[in-house]
Structure formats: C-alpha cells, structure tokens
Amino acid sequence: MTPSIAVPSALKSGLTAVEPSTLSNGMQLAWLPQANAPRLALNFFLPGGNLIDGKPGLSDLVDRLLLKGTDTRSQEQIAELLDGSSLELDIDTRRDSTILSAVLLPEDLDESLELIQDLMYHATLADYDKEKQQMAGEIQMELDSPQSRASDLLIRTVFGGTPYGVTSTVFLESMDALSSLEPLREHYFGAYRPERMVVSASGPISGDVLAKKLEAHFPKRGVGQSLTVSDATQKALRAHTISTSKLVNVVKDDSAQAHIYKAWMAPPVDSDDTYSISVMNTLFGGAGLSARLFLELRDKQGLAYSVRSSFDAYRYSGLYKIYIGTEPSNKDKCLVGFETECGKLINELVSAQELAETKTNILGRRQVFLETSSQWAAYVGGSLAQGRTLAQLAEYEDRILSVTSADIQRVSQQIFNSPSVISIVGPSSIF
Amino acid sequence: MTTATLPTRIAKEAFHIPFGEHPATLARYSNGYTFILVPKSGGVFNISTWVRTGSIHETDVNSGISHFLEHLMFKGTERFAPGVFDREMESMGAIINAATWKDFTFYYITGPNLKVVPEGQVLPFPKALDMHADMMTGAALPDDEIGPAYNPETEVPETKRERGVVIEEIGMRDDQPWTKVYNALNTMMYPDGHPYRRDVIGTRHIVGTIPRDSIVSYHQQWYNPSQFITVVVGDFDFDTLESQVLEAFHKIPAPTGNQNGPTSEGVWQQWGDCTFPTEERFATRTSEVTTTFFIQAYHGPKAANLKDSIALDVAATVLGGGLSSRFHQTLVEQLDPPEFSFVSCGQYQFKLGNVFFIQGNVVIPEAKASIERVQSLMNDVLTANPLTEAECQRVIKKMRASFAETSETASGIADAIGESLTVTDGLDYYLHYMDTLNTLTAADINAAVQTYLRSDQAYLSLLEPEEG
Numbered sequence: 001m002t003p004s005i006a007v008p009s010a011l012k013s014g015l016t017a018v019e020p021s022t023l024s025n026g027m028q029l030a031w032l033p034q035a036n037a038p039r040l041a042l043n044f045f046l047p048g049g050n051l052i053d054g055k056p057g058l059s060d061l062v063d064r065l066l067l068k069g070t071d072t073r074s075q076e077q078i079a080e081l082l083d084g085s086s087l088e089l090d091i092d093t094r095r096d097s098t099i100l101s102a103v104l105l106p107e108d109l110d111e112s113l114e115l116i117q118d119l120m121y122h123a124t125l126a127d128y129d130k131e132k133q134q135m136a137g138e139i140q141m142e143l144d145s146p147q148s149r150a151s152d153l154l155i156r157t158v159f160g161g162t163p164y165g166v167t168s169t170v171f172l173e174s175m176d177a178l179s180s181l182e183p184l185r186e187h188y189f190g191a192y193r194p195e196r197m198v199v200s201a202s203g204p205i206s207g208d209v210l211a212k213k214l215e216a217h218f219p220k221r222g223v224g225q226s227l228t229v230s231d232a233t234q235k236a237l238r239a240h241t242i243s244t245s246k247l248v249n250v251v252k253d254d255s256a257q258a259h260i261y262k263a264w265m266a267p268p269v270d271s272d273d274t275y276s277i278s279v280m281n282t283l284f285g286g287a288g289l290s291a292r293l294f295l296e297l298r299d300k301q302g303l304a305y306s307v308r309s310s311f312d313a314y315r316y317s318g319l320y321k322i323y324i325g326t327e328p329s330n331k332d333k334c335l336v337g338f339e340t341e342c343g344k345l346i347n348e349l350v351s352a353q354e355l356a357e358t359k360t361n362i363l364g365r366r367q368v369f370l371e372t373s374s375q376w377a378a379y380v381g382g383s384l385a386q387g388r389t390l391a392q393l394a395e396y397e398d399r400i401l402s403v404t405s406a407d408i409q410r411v412s413q414q415i416f417n418s419p420s421v422i423s424i425v426g427p428s429s430i431f
Numbered sequence: 432m433t434t435a436t437l438p439t440r441i442a443k444e445a446f447h448i449p450f451g452e453h454p455a456t457l458a459r460y461s462n463g464y465t466f467i468l469v470p471k472s473g474g475v476f477n478i479s480t481w482v483r484t485g486s487i488h489e490t491d492v493n494s495g496i497s498h499f500l501e502h503l504m505f506k507g508t509e510r511f512a513p514g515v516f517d518r519e520m521e522s523m524g525a526i527i528n529a530a531t532w533k534d535f536t537f538y539y540i541t542g543p544n545l546k547v548v549p550e551g552q553v554l555p556f557p558k559a560l561d562m563h564a565d566m567m568t569g570a571a572l573p574d575d576e577i578g579p580a581y582n583p584e585t586e587v588p589e590t591k592r593e594r595g596v597v598i599e600e601i602g603m604r605d606d607q608p609w610t611k612v613y614n615a616l617n618t619m620m621y622p623d624g625h626p627y628r629r630d631v632i633g634t635r636h637i638v639g640t641i642p643r644d645s646i647v648s649y650h651q652q653w654y655n656p657s658q659f660i661t662v663v664v665g666d667f668d669f670d671t672l673e674s675q676v677l678e679a680f681h682k683i684p685a686p687t688g689n690q691n692g693p694t695s696e697g698v699w700q701q702w703g704d705c706t707f708p709t710e711e712r713f714a715t716r717t718s719e720v721t722t723t724f725f726i727q728a729y730h731g732p733k734a735a736n737l738k739d740s741i742a743l744d745v746a747a748t749v750l751g752g753g754l755s756s757r758f759h760q761t762l763v764e765q766l767d768p769p770e771f772s773f774v775s776c777g778q779y780q781f782k783l784g785n786v787f788f789i790q791g792n793v794v795i796p797e798a799k800a801s802i803e804r805v806q807s808l809m810n811d812v813l814t815a816n817p818l819t820e821a822e823c824q825r826v827i828k829k830m831r832a833s834f835a836e837t838s839e840t841a842s843g844i845a846d847a848i849g850e851s852l853t854v855t856d857g858l859d860y861y862l863h864y865m866d867t868l869n870t871l872t873a874a875d876i877n878a879a880v881q882t883y884l885r886s887d888q889a890y891l892s893l894l895e896p897e898e899g
Contacts, residue, residue, distance in 0.1 A: 036472065038450050038835040067754065075764055079754035084825040086832030105832055130767045137722070137772040137794030144720040146606050254719040256605035289505070289517040289527065299514070302578060302595025305603050325603050329587065357522030364524010364555070367543035371475045372839045 018380060019207045020390055023215050026195025030380045030390070031207035034373045039086070040109060040203030041374035044100040044116070045385035046196055049093055050163045051237075051315070052227045054183055057135075057171040060093045061178060062187050064131055066100075067091070070122040078119070087112045095164050096315040097385050098191070103374050106205050113217040120192040121221070125184045132175055139168040146252050146425040147325060150259040154321065154423035157248050158263055162240055163233065164317060189224025196226055200381025202373035229316075237316035241265055242419040249424040249431055258328040258426030262338055264415045266311060266318035269386045275399040276407040277311050277320070277415070283358040283408075284345065285309030285322060287365065292344070293322065297337045303330050315386055320415050328430045335422070345412035349405040359400055366396075437677045438462040438656070446858065448848075449865055450838035456669040457858070462685065463657025465852070466676050469664040469844050476556050476665030477841035479539040480567050481849035483660075484653040486533050486631045487782065488693050491624065493641060495597070495633010496649050498531040502593050503646065504538065505529070506576035508569040513576055516562050523555045533627055534782045535853035538567065541842045544665050556665065557675070564679035567659065572650065574643055583639040597638045604632060608724045608894050609790075615714040616726050616892035620786070622708055626698060627783060648691050655686045662848050664841040702783055715893040722772065723798035724791075724894040727805065731778060731785030731883050735855040741867045742879035743778050743787050748826040749818050749876075751776030751789060755825070758789070761808055762801075769794060770801045782854050787883060798895060810886055818880065820873040827868055834865055 019031045053059050067089075069075045082089055086105035091098070100120075104112050142148050152167045159165030178184070197218075201210055242265055267273045278286075285293030285308045297303045307324040324334050350358075370376050383393055424430070438460035445454040448469060455469040485497050507513035520527045525542030540559045548554055578592025591598075604610045614630050621628035661676060693701075707730055732739035751758040751774055758774040774791035789809070793801045812818065837843040851861035 036452065038838060039832075076755065076760060079760070079764075080825065083753040083755040083829055085828070086835075088833070103836075105835070130769065134763070134769045134772070137769050137792075140794055141722045141724075141772045141792045144608050144722055144724075252719055256602040257599070259606075288521040290514065290521045295514065298596055299592075302591025302593065303599070305596055305600035325599070325606070327599060327602055357518065361521050361524050364543040364545075365526065366524070367474050368524060368526060368541055371473060371841070374839075 018390055021211060023194075023211055025215050025218050025220050026193075027214060027218060028198045028384065029207075029211055029214060030198070030200045030384055031210060032200075032202040032373070032376050032380065033207060034202050034376070035204050037203045037373040038105070039103050039373065040106050040201065040205060041372070041377040042102045042104075042199065042201045043377045043381040044102075044120075045198040045200070045381045046098040046100075046191055047096065047198070047385050048191060048196075048227055048229060049097045050095050050166050051229045051233060052187070052191065053163060053166065054187060055177045056166040056174045057178065058183065058187050059098060059191070060171070061128060061132060061135065062125065062184050062191070063091045063093045063098050064135060065125045065128060065184070066119040066123050068127045068131060069124050070118045071124060072122065073118060075127075078115070081115055085111060087115070089116070097382075099378075099382070101374070101378065106203065109205070109213065113213055117217045120218070123188060125181060125188060128178070128181060128184055132178055136172055136175060139172055143168060146255045146257070147259045147323075149250055149252070150261055150423050150425040151323075153248055153250055153425070154261040154263055154421060155319075157246060157421050157423060158242060158265070158319060159240065159317075162237055164237065164240075164314060186224065187227070189221065190227035193221050193224070193226050194218045195220070198381055198385045200377040200384065202377040234316050237314075238268065240317055242421055245419040245421070247422045247424070249426070251428045251431065252425050253427045255328070255426050257325045258331045258334075258424055258430055260324050260326065260331065260334055261321055261423045262335075262420055263319055263321035263423075264418050264420045266313070266320040266415055268316050268318050269313040269388070270315075271313075271318075273411050273414075274311075274313050276403045276411045277313075278362065279355070279358050279400060279403045280345065280408045280411055281309055281311040281320070282362050283350065283354060284341070286311065287361065292341055293337075296341060297324065297334065301333070301337065303327075303334055303337065328426045331424065331426065331430045342412070342416040345408065346416055348409075350408050352405070355403070355405055355408070359403070362400055363397055437674075437681060438464060440673075446862060448838065448844060448862065450835050451844075458669075458673065460656070460677070462683070463655075464680065464683065465660040466673065467660065467662045467848060468667060468669045468672055469662070469848070470667060470669075471664050471841055471844065472666050473841070474544050475541060475841045476544040476559070476663070476667075477539060477541045477845045478559055478563050479537055479662045479842075479845045479849055480563065481535055481537040481660040481662070481853050482653060483535060483658045483695070483853050485531050485535050486629060487626045487698055488653065488695070489626060489629065490692065491629070493637065493645055493649065493692070494629040495631070495637050496641060496646060497536055498632050499593075499597055499638055499641070500572075500646055500650055501529045501531045501536050501538075502597055503572050503577060504566055504570045506573055506593065507571045508565050509571060510565055510569070511562065513573065516566055519562060520559060523558070525555065525559055531631055533631060535850070537849055538563070539842065539845065556667075560663075560675060560679050564676075565682075567654070568680055568682040568684070570650070570654075572643065572647060577643055577646070580640045580642065583635040594639055597632070598635050601632055601635055601638070608718065608720055609726075611716065611718060612724050612726050612892045612894045615716060615894075616728055616890060619711050619714050619890050619892065620707060620728065620730065622705060625702055625705065626693075627781065651684070652686070652692060654684075656683050657686065659683065660849060660852050662845045664844045698783075712889065713891050715895060717895050717897045720894060720896050723793040723896065725793065725798070725802055725805075725891065726788050726790045727802075727809075727889050727891045728786050728788040729884050729888050729890070731787045732879075733784050734780040734782055734860065735857070737855075737859060737863065737867050738871075738875070739879050739882070740778070740780060740785060740860075741864060742871055742876045743785065743883060745823055745826060745830070745868070745871060745876050746818065746880050746884070747776040747778050747787065748830060749822045750812065752826065753829065757808065757812070758791075758805070762791075762804060770804075774805065780850070780854050780860075782856075796896075798893070802891070802893070806886065806889075809884065809889075812880060813885065817877040818873055823871070823873045823876050827871065830868060831865055
C-alpha cells in the first residue's frame with residue numbers, strides 16, 4: 001500500500017493570496033500580503049541574464065556598474081545612501097535573468113524606490129574599464145578554490161560555445177572585447193525597462209499602494225530597444241547536447257582533495273519531466289542526510305564529507321550533476337560509486353515507501369524555505385521570470401504527488417544513459 | 432509514559448525578543464536544564480539543543496573531539512538504529528543538522544509545522560521533539576559507525592566510516608585558502624595549550640586514532656542537564672509544551688563525576704586573563720593560489736562585555752562593513768588599477784575574548800605595499816581621523832534594520848538565543864543589543880578602537896602565491 005502523504009496546505013493558501021497584475025508601465029507585479037512581516041521584500045527580475053549578452057560577460061559588467069554612479073549621484077553617495085538606510089540591495093546576474101533584490105523597512109519604501117529607479121534609469125556606466133579589472137580580480141580569487149575551478153571547467157565544457165557556457169574563465173579570456181562604452185549603454189537601455197520586469201513583492205503594506213508607487217517611479221522608457229532572447233539562441237540551446245562523453249581535468253598539486261563533478265544534459269524548466277527529476281534528485285543526492293549518494297559514499301564508505309547531486313533547470317536547457325570532494329586516491333572508487341548508484345536508478349524501481357517519503361520531504365522543505373516575505377517574493381518572482389504561471393505554481397504539489405516510480409526510472413534512464421562530462425581538479429598523481 | 436521523576440522548575444521568567452510577537456519564556460530546572468520557548472506564528476518550527484561545550488574544553492590530545500562527537504550523535508540510539516533519525520525527519524520535510532564551534536555545539540531541527548496530517552501519520556513537531564530528545568539523551572556512539580582506528584598518514588583502511596568522513600572534512604577545509612590563513616593566525620595569537628589555538632575540527636591523526644572510550648568519556652562529562660539549553664520556536668504555548676519537553680528529555684543523564692578533561696571553571700581560571708604572545712605577529716605561507724589572502728586580527732573584549740563588544744561591531748561596520756566603509760571606499764573603489772578584490776572587517780564573539788579582524792584579498796603580484804595601505808589606514812583611524820559621529824550613526828541605523836532579519840525565521844531566533852546563552856552566559860547580548868547600540872556615541876566607539884586595535888596589538892597572517 002502506498003503511504004498517505006501530508007501536504008503542507010499553507011503553501012496552496014499562500015499562493016492563492018498572491019495578487020498578480022500588469023501595471024500601466026508594462027511591469028508585471030505579483031504581490032503577497034504579509035501583515036506581520038517586519039520587512040518588505042521586493043524583487044525585480046529582468047529575464048535574459050547572460051542570454052542577452054552581446055559579448056561574454058556584458059550583463060555581469062553592466063549590472064555591477066549600476067552601483068558605480070548615476071547622472072546625479074556618485075558611487076560614494078549611492079554607498080552612503082545604502083548604508084544609511086534599512087535597504088539591503090543585491091544585484092545578481094544569472095544565466096537566465098538578472099535579479100535586483102531589495103529588503104527594507106516599510107518606512108523607507110519611497111526613498112528606496114527612488115534610489116532603485118535612479119540606478120536602473122540613470123547609471124553612467126562610466127567606470128567600466130576599472131570595474132572590469134575589479135571583476136577579473138574577484139574571479140581570480142574565486143578560482144583559487146579548487147572546487148570552483150572544477151565547476152567552471154565542467155560548465156564551460158558542457159555548454160561550450162553557448163551563452164550558458166560563459167563561465168568565470170571564459171570571461172577572463174574574452175574581457176578585452178568589452179572595450180567601449182556604447183555596447184554597455186545599448187545593453188543597459190535595452191535591459192532595464194519596466195515592460196521587461198517581473199516584480200514580486202511581499203510584506204506589510206497594501207498591494208494597491210505598492211502598484212501605484214511602482215507606476216510612478218518606473219515610467220515607460222523612450223530610449224533604447226527592449227532586449228529579447230533571439231529565436232536562434234533559444235533553438236540552439238534547446239538542441240544543445242553533449243556529443244560524446246569526456247573527462248577533463250586541471251592539475252593542482254597542493255590540493256588536499258580531488259574535486260569531481262559528473263554531469264549530463266537535462267530538460268529545461270518548462271519540461272513536464274522537471275517534477276519527476278526533482279523527486280529523483282531528492283532521493284538520489286539533492287538534499288539532506290538520508291539521500292542515496294550520501295548514505296552509500298559518505299556514511300557506508302567514508303569517502304567524502306561533501307557528496308551531492310543537483311538539477312539545474314534553465315529556461316532553454318538543463319544540467320544534472322553530481323559532486324564529490326574526496327582524498328585523491330579515492331577518485332576511481334568514487335567514479336565507480338557514481339556508476340553503481342546511477343545504475344540502481346536505471347535498473348530498479350524505487351520502492352513505494354521511499355517514493356512517498358521523498359515527496360513529503362520535498363513539500364515539507366518547500367514550506368520551510370518559504371518562511372519569510374523575501375523567500376516568498378524570490379520564489380514567486382523567479383518562477384514567473386522563468387516563464388511559469390501562478391497556476392503552474394499552485395499545481396506544483398499535485399504534480400510532485402503524481403510522480404510514480406516508473407517516471408523516476410524513465411527520467412533516470414534518459415539522463416544517465418546519455419553522454420556525460422567528468423571534470424576533476426586534483427594533484428597530478430591521479431591523472 | 433515514564434516513571435522517572437521529572438526535574439522541578441526552579442525559575443521561570445518572561446522576556447521580549449526584538450521584533451517578537453508575544454512574550455517568550457525561559458525556565459530553569461532542578462537538574463540544571465534550561466528550556467526556552469519563543470512563540471512565533473507561521474508554518475515553521477525550530478527545536479535546538481545547545482550544549483555548553485566545544486573546542487574550549489579540549490586539549491592537545493583530544494583536539495577535534497567535540498566536532499567528531501557531533502557527527503557521532505547522529506549514529507543511532509537504543510530506540511533507533513543509525514540512519515532512522517535522518518530518514519524520519521527528512522521524510523517529513525525537516526532540515527536537520529548540527530554545528531560545533533569554540534564555545535558551543537548545537538543540534539537542530541527546522542520543520543513544517545503542520546496542524547493536520549492524514550490518519551495513521553503523526554504530526555511533525557511531536558515526532559521531531561521525541562526523536563531530537565532521544566538523540567540528545569541516548570546516543571549509542573556505536574563502534575562500527577565510528578570505524579576502526581587508523582593512522583591516516585600511513586594507512587588506507589578497508590572501512591573508514593565516520594572517522595573517514597571527518598578526515599575528508601578536514602581535507603575539504605584544507606582546500607579553502609581562508610582556512611590556511613585563519614589557522615596560522617590562531618597559532619600566533621594564543622599561547623601553547625590555549626583552547627582557541629587549535630582548529631575546531633582537530634587533526635587527521637587525532638580523528639583517525641582517538642579511541643571510542645575517550646569519546647564516551649567526553650560525552651558523559653558534557654552531555655548532561657546542566658550543559659543543555661533547549662530552545663523551541665514556533666506556534667506553541669509554554670504551559671502545554673513544558674511537560675512534553677521535560678518528558679522527552681527525561682532520560683538525560685546526570686553528570687557522572689567523570690571529569691577527565693578541563694572543566695569550565697578550570698578553563699576560565701587558566702585562560703580567562705592569560706597573557707597573549709607578542710613575539711610573533713606576522714605569519715606567511717605560500718600555496719598554489721594566484722592571489723594573496725590576508726587576515727589582520729586583534730584580541731577584543733570578552734563577549735559578555737556588551738558595550739565594548741557592540742562598539743567594536745560598529746567600528747567593524749564603519750571600517751569595513753559596507754559599500755561606504757572606509758576600507759571599501761579607499762582600497763577598492765578609489766584604487767585604479769584595482770589592488771584588492773575586497774577588504775572587510777568583522778568580529779568573532781568568544782567567551783574567553785573576541786577577535787576583531789580585517790580580511791582581504793590582493794590581486795596584484797606584489798602584495799606587501801597593498802597590505803601596508805591597510806595598516807596605514809588603520810593608523811589614520813587611531814591618530815588623525817577617528818570615526819565620526821555621522822559615520823557611526825549611519826551604520827547604527829543599518830545595524831538596527833539588519834537585526835530585524837534575525838527575527839524573521841524560527842531558526843534565526845533560536846540561533847541568536849542559543850549563541851547568547853552559551854557564549855555570554857546570559858540573554859543580555861541578544862535582548863539588549865539594540866538598546867546598547869542606541870546609546871553608543873562616536874566617543875565610545877573610538878575609545879574601544881583605541882583600547883583594542885592599536886597597531887602594536889595586531890597580528891597578520893598571509894597566504895601568498897608560490898614563486899614562479
């Protein structure tokens with residue numbers, strides 16, 4: 001008998017409370033009232049991210065330059081305003097979107113919206129050359145971590161030649177091409193436009209009040225042309241595959257561990273299979289201390305402290321990957337362990353008990369991860385920016401609950417029987 | 432239902448947490464146990480038990496034992512085989528974990544607070560409370576989960592089990608440049624034998640060879656009622672919950688009198704006012720990195736010294752806590768071409784004395800002159816350009832707002848309470864942080880800077896790229 005499952009009903013009622021609307025400036029607003037929350041969370045999602053880069057790293061550079069000065073404010077003045085108010089502002093460029101996240105006390109809303117508008121509409125972008133060097137320095141520091149190096153090598157190998165393959169090292173190699181202001185301005189005026197924005201917000205004010213303020217602060221822009229992801233790019237990414245299995249490596253002789261990634265292509269976010277893969281990933285190695293990879297390679301064999309799997313569903317493609325950090329001489333044992341565990345998913349049906357427990361794990365965690373107004377705003381806005389609808393979010397629980405053991409076996413076969421890339425950073429003795 | 436006698440409550444006090452919805456309750460019991468409930472509406476609960484031990488009670492012989500024990504606590508009890516706790520908790524969507532630091536070890540469950548479940552299932556919270564208490568009071572520490580002892584420098588055993596896992600964790604940390612810089616810094620800053628001198632995670636050799644008996648003995652000494660603080664945050668009522676918690680923790684063993692290792696009093700007496708080394712103030716090592724990592728650090732006040740601790744938190748924010756901070760403006764924004772990928776400041780709160788630090792990364796090949804810029808800027812703060820009232824009040828406003836974040840999640844509240852009670856032996860640090868912050872002036876903050884951050888008190892640790 002399949003065990004019955006407890007569904008956290010708060011999620012469904014929470015989503016029902018979301019008030020979606022399109023504002024007069026073209027902005028999409030998804031608003032969740034949370035009267036008891038101490039702070040207000042506002043997330044501005046700009047679809048595109050690295051997909052609309054004219055040159056590798058263009059979005060990353062322009063997004064960083066938002067905080068470096070506007071027509072009326074110097075970098076220092078912006079910094080003083082930010083540090084002197086409750087506003088916490090973060091700008092993050094991802095593969096599919098740029099996200100400007102703001103969390104603030106309600107009394108600072110007007111002042112914060114005025115500042116955010118100034119950054120989005122009036123940045124000078126003047127210090128681009130210095131900022132490019134600054135970014136290169138930060139990347140160098142990040143790559144001094146062998147795990148980051150292995151991850152970079154993996155992604156650029158899997159997605160080489162596509163916008164999803166623009167990693168830190170690719171940026172370092174190609175940054176000289178970002179050598180004039182005009183392409184940056186074109187990108188800025190094309191990307192930061194209200195009709196391109198999905199704004200998700202949550203907190204202790206009225207949604208109508210917020211909508212009016214957003215309309216007043218972010219008028220339609222006359223200058224520039226709205227950027228979109230071209231059909232050719234979308235098509236190429238959807239068709240992208242790993243043609244043959246590869247092993248790539250970087251030697252780092254003083255590395256205490258071998259940092260090993262193995263990855264396969266996976267479906268994009270709009271695929272119906274994302275639900276089955278999410279369930280498969282959770283029981284395989286995606287979360288917690290009771291997943292299969294964790295139990296077998298860590299608990300039973302003592303091969304690692306960190307071993308996990310992840311499913312990265314992008315807008316037009318996806319990646320399924322496993323990571324382990326292990327004493328270098330364990331490298332082959334770990335690769336055999338990966339094979340064995342993938343083989344079990346391919347060849348054996350997951351038991352009803354394990355399947356049911358995995359589903360309640362996913363749904364319970366979702367409730368935990370959506371505890372605060374900022375987590376809600378990030379989740380809803382991120383999903384809408386990825387092309388999902390509120391209706392699809394509302395049916396998420398039912399879709400997870402409908403996954404069967406046969407579904408898990410089917411998606412495991414699709415993923416693990418396809419070519420893979422293994423990326424390893426470690427001492428020369430293991431290569 | 433147990434027949435064991437439950438402890439008697441000897442004190443109960445209500446208190447208000449910052450941004451809290453309802454009064455919280457702290458209760459102390461005849462066996463030394465402490466229980467705190469913070470009512471919080473919403474769909475999430477947190478149960479944490481904080482143990483008043485960490486590397487502070489270790490020696491050169493058993494360094495890392497607190498952390499190793501933390502791993503082994505998850506390896507089953509008399510009631511539940513290894514792995515059952517993890518599976519049962521995670522199958523209801525709870526997040527479980529633990530952490531060990533210098534002054535404390537804590538174990539937590541954060542889960543969905545469902546009020547209704549299908550017939551035949553139990554509600555998540557009571558089940559979590561039962562299994563958490565069972566783990567905290569009845570850990571079996573089984574030999575076969577610990578794994579056979581081996582020398583990791585010379586042997587590759589067939590079975591590694593949890594010893595192997597922790598040794599891999601040491602390897603993972605060794606691959607992080609900051610671990611190398613921080614460990615070299617601690618070696619300089621503390622005298623031989625000082626508990627903060629050693630890395631919390633211990634050494635490969637000790638983890639590989641320490642016998643189970645030593646772990647059991649340490650467990651008996653520290654995992655008893657007087658060292659436990661249980662914090663529950665969620666939509667609960669104290670009067671209803673108290674008996675459930677006491678019942679769940681009824682197995683908690685009294686201290687056995689087994690005092691093989693250092694005691695809290697002994698540590699305090701020996702190291703509470705010790706003299707810190709002054710001979711070596713600079714350590715450098717090289718590694719296969721492309722940039723230079725540095726930490727410049729100072730001994731600060733004891734964490735319980737609220738005014739000085741918070742004054743140095745403000746100083747850290749003015750100097751290196753945001754985009755307008757002095758270090759960021761002068762060393763990151765104004766230098767062209769760039770020399771630093773970042774420079775920031777912070778403070779670790781420790782029972783035996785805080786550590787104030789300036790941390791940064793230099794991206795140009797010759798880092799020496801860049802690091803001299805940091806020191807010159809610090810000297811400037813100490814002499815010609817002390818922190819201004821405007822700078823201090825600006826960041827105080829920001830810090831007040833950031834404090835709200837702690838109150839937004841059940842785990843944030845539990846962590847703040849647990850850390851305050853274990854590191855400062857009271858709730859004042861958490862409850863009066865904002866009041867104290869509001870009273871501070873630039874004069875107070877500069878006085879703390881002059882007391883703790885003089886240039887002759889600094890220690891500097893570097894990790895540089897290998898030559899060639």
